[in-house]
Amino acid sequence: MHRVSDRPGKTPQPHSSPFYNHLVPAYQALWPAVAKRRVSKTLDSLGIPPGAKVLEVGVGTGLSLESYPEHASVTGVDLSEAMLAEAKELIAEKAWSHIDVRPGNAESLDFEDSSFDFVTSFHTISVVSKPQDMMREVVRVCKPGGKILIINHFRSENPFIARVVDKAGNITRRLGWRTDLDLDEVLRELPLRMDRRYKTNPLSLFTVMKATRQD
Numbered sequence: 001m002h003r004v005s006d007r008p009g010k011t012p013q014p015h016s017s018p019f020y021n022h023l024v025p026a027y028q029a030l031w032p033a034v035a036k037r038r039v040s041k042t043l044d045s046l047g048i049p050p051g052a053k054v055l056e057v058g059v060g061t062g063l064s065l066e067s068y069p070e071h072a073s074v075t076g077v078d079l080s081e082a083m084l085a086e087a088k089e090l091i092a093e094k095a096w097s098h099i100d101v102r103p104g105n106a107e108s109l110d111f112e113d114s115s116f117d118f119v120t121s122f123h124t125i126s127v128v129s130k131p132q133d134m135m136r137e138v139v140r141v142c143k144p145g146g147k148i149l150i151i152n153h154f155r156s157e158n159p160f161i162a163r164v165v166d167k168a169g170n171i172t173r174r175l176g177w178r179t180d181l182d183l184d185e186v187l188r189e190l191p192l193r194m195d196r197r198y199k200t201n202p203l204s205l206f207t208v209m210k211a212t213r214q215d
Contacts, residue, residue: 038200039122039151040067042208046147048072052117057106057138058124062087070098075116077104107133114143122151123206126181135186142213148192150209154183183209191215 043064048054050071056064059076060083068074076099078084087101104110106121106128119142121134128134142148183197191214198208 035123035151035206036063038204038206038208039064041200042149042151042210043067043120046118046149046210048118053115054118054120055109055111055116055141057104057109057119057121057134058127059084059087059101062090062101064120064122065090065096065099066094068099070096072098072118074099076101077106077109079103079105107137109137109141111141113140114146115141117143117146118149119146120149123153125150125152125186126154131181131186132188135190139190139192139213144213144215146213147195148209148211148213150211151206152181152209153205154181154186154207183207187211 044067048069048071050069052072054068054072054074056074056076059065059078060080062076065074065076065087076087078087078101081103084101084103091099091101106124107130119138121138125131125134138148138150187194192211193214195210195212196208197210199206200208
């Protein structure tokens, strides 16, 4: 995951501060209980075939890694060195030869066009500085006909809920994420076909987005 800079006029430097790296223990203790089951279930629904190349943008500490099939080749990128260190320990502990994680900027991915059959990202796009840039990169590195899976909080389509959640925006921005990200705005003018957009339960704050990269 990538931290949003709250200093206008300066180029954001995600994960460069000790503050963010110090979040790793709390992240590991609390976040799996909230997100892991949802991520695992949606990854299973993709039906990733043998030999597929998968990229996860914002892999963090590797929360989702055990949910990928061993018959796929999985690459995870993140800017947080502390989180990547935890992910690498997990990979070594599980002896996963099909997974590699490395430093990478979600807003400027170091991969050729059309490199991956699947691109996934979980709870990352609302914490980057430029969500539209990240989404353009996600689409760019996905092959035409490839699948994109995003799970994240997006601004509610219900005006009342949106206003209530927006009131928390000043607090959440200081913690590194935003609550007012509009999914339609992020996807505007991108060569994507929306396959499905849903919540895993009616009370969930998070939206699952599945899309196909168009030619």
